[in-house]
Amino acid sequence: MTQTRTVVRPLREDPAAKPLIITRLEAIPIAIPLGKPVTMAGVRIEKACNLIVRAEAAGGLTGWGEASVAPMMTGDLLSGMVEAVNDHLAPLVLGQDALRRAELALRCAHALHGNGGPKSAVDLALADLVGRHFGVSLAHLYGGPVRETMLPMYLLGNPKVEDDIAEAQKKIKEGFTFFKLKVGIKHPAEEAAAAVEIRRKIGADIALCADANMGMTFQNARLFVERARDAGLMFLEQPLRDDDFDGMAALARVSPIPLNGDESIGSVASILALHRAGAIQGANIKTIKMGGVGATVHAMSVCAALGLNINLACKVAESSIAAAGLVQLGSIAPNLNWGISVTNHYLAEDLCETPIRIEHGAIHRPRGPGLGVEVKESQVQRFRVK
Numbered sequence: 001m002t003q004t005r006t007v008v009r010p011l012r013e014d015p016a017a018k019p020l021i022i023t024r025l026e027a028i029p030i031a032i033p034l035g036k037p038v039t040m041a042g043v044r045i046e047k048a049c050n051l052i053v054r055a056e057a058a059g060g061l062t063g064w065g066e067a068s069v070a071p072m073m074t075g076d077l078l079s080g081m082v083e084a085v086n087d088h089l090a091p092l093v094l095g096q097d098a099l100r101r102a103e104l105a106l107r108c109a110h111a112l113h114g115n116g117g118p119k120s121a122v123d124l125a126l127a128d129l130v131g132r133h134f135g136v137s138l139a140h141l142y143g144g145p146v147r148e149t150m151l152p153m154y155l156l157g158n159p160k161v162e163d164d165i166a167e168a169q170k171k172i173k174e175g176f177t178f179f180k181l182k183v184g185i186k187h188p189a190e191e192a193a194a195a196v197e198i199r200r201k202i203g204a205d206i207a208l209c210a211d212a213n214m215g216m217t218f219q220n221a222r223l224f225v226e227r228a229r230d231a232g233l234m235f236l237e238q239p240l241r242d243d244d245f246d247g248m249a250a251l252a253r254v255s256p257i258p259l260n261g262d263e264s265i266g267s268v269a270s271i272l273a274l275h276r277a278g279a280i281q282g283a284n285i286k287t288i289k290m291g292g293v294g295a296t297v298h299a300m301s302v303c304a305a306l307g308l309n310i311n312l313a314c315k316v317a318e319s320s321i322a323a324a325g326l327v328q329l330g331s332i333a334p335n336l337n338w339g340i341s342v343t344n345h346y347l348a349e350d351l352c353e354t355p356i357r358i359e360h361g362a363i364h365r366p367r368g369p370g371l372g373v374e375v376k377e378s379q380v381q382r383f384r385v386k
Ligand SMILES: [Mg+2]
Pocket: 211, 213, 237, 238, 262, 263, 284
């Protein structure tokens, strides 16, 4: 009998043999003007207030993370996020081995209630650091990409439907194939009629969905889904208040349009609860809601196991640091059927050498180690607010 011999090639230098000690963790609050103001959940946003985290390892290697404020979603505010990092998370991370970031993320998760933004920014910075150390992308740290190209949604939110139609038609010429309508602002019958009209003008092959950002009552949502039946919406996102799981479940039972959860999804536990109630057919997943990169990967796997569609999104507006992290995650998502939303293009200026770009209606995963983008430190300092 012949025996096969396993050939073990010794690594010339094992990058995991020695710890990657974190020597600095800096929380940098920034404010960047938007290209044009955006209205979200009834609030007019003129500038993006984000936390940037810069992690440095012994030897000088750096990693970057980012999280937006999200008063109506995670409750995170800029000064609170800085304090969370400086006073609560940094002491758990400094002097520790970044190669054990899963354990560090768990410690951070347990150190503070909520605070998904700062936890996520720290975890993203450590993932960037570790990817750079190994010379592989964040996607490759999690098994490698299953797709290199993703379809971003283009947000339509003009006061007049004819402007939405004109904007959509212009963007379709540029290559966009996926649009999201902002609803929950005007009368639901008017918004439903607008959705049907937009569908009629853009044709059947373009993906269209709507996001109400909790702006509807049950009655309004019911009216909207009935009247918008012919708009062929892929989904309606978060029509009701974030804690109204029963209302969402009741709406899902009568709605011809699938429902997506966003503000109501703050953890894997809420995904499970909404799914159990029959309230959602998909989940909008943001790293700031899940509290980190690893937590987002976990949530995506749970959604896949439950047969839920996934939409990955940045908050309006995060720079190419967070966008790159999201695109890396999108490249490994098991079922990214409901698209991806990066938001760096809403900013008047970005923080990276080569910003994440939407080309011909598609986003390509940035190549290179870690997040795959190079941060311009001078830009970070320029927009620093404290
Ligand atoms: Mg949303």
